[in-house]
Amino acid sequence: EAQVTQNPRYLITVTGKKLTVTCSQNMNHEYMSWYRQDPGLGLRQIYYSMNVEVTDKGDVPEGYKVSRKEKRNFPLILESPSPNQTSLYFCASRSFIGRAYEQYFGPGTRLTVT
């Protein structure tokens, strides 16, 4: 089954404690991205990657890091989380090959930073 998986689904942590949210897709998609979703602000892109070893900042990259060492994985790293990073996070992937441009989303990770 074609899917994007994220782990963990729920995470409560404390300010300053480094954390990683994993993301993996099994569709061989070139493009992967991370979004955060906050009430009244919609979906905002944090980082994206056009392919392996190619990453770039989205609209709200401050406080986040990513890496793309393999095509299927795109982890999101919070080196020193702060309460304003409490949010619902989504990983997504899409392909540019052929005409299949729709984006597939993971189930979300609800992060609370206290």
Add this chain to the structure above:
Amino acid sequence: SQQGEEDPQALSIQEGENATMNCSYKTSINNLQWYRQNSGRGLVHLILIRSNEREKHSGRLRVTLDTSKKSSSLLITASRAADTASYFCATDAVYTGKLIFGQGTTLQVKP
């Protein structure tokens, strides 16, 4: 930067009625997509309309696109309680490969 702006922000209708949501955007696009999100869950792709298309149908969904007005609409006919969700338009800008989402319309369908 927000490209897609949706209207209305919230919509409440009775089961069986039609629901119409609108989306406006600012720059040139390759295509425009509509997604659905059930509360707290991931977004699910509904339908894609290319910039050279004016109308597209998929089941009870009808999407229109007016590139001269930079706007799109999503019509859900004969709504059901299970259609209760948030609906987002996303614009696929030319050259960037980036999807930009609007803030969404929250639809409530009362049984």
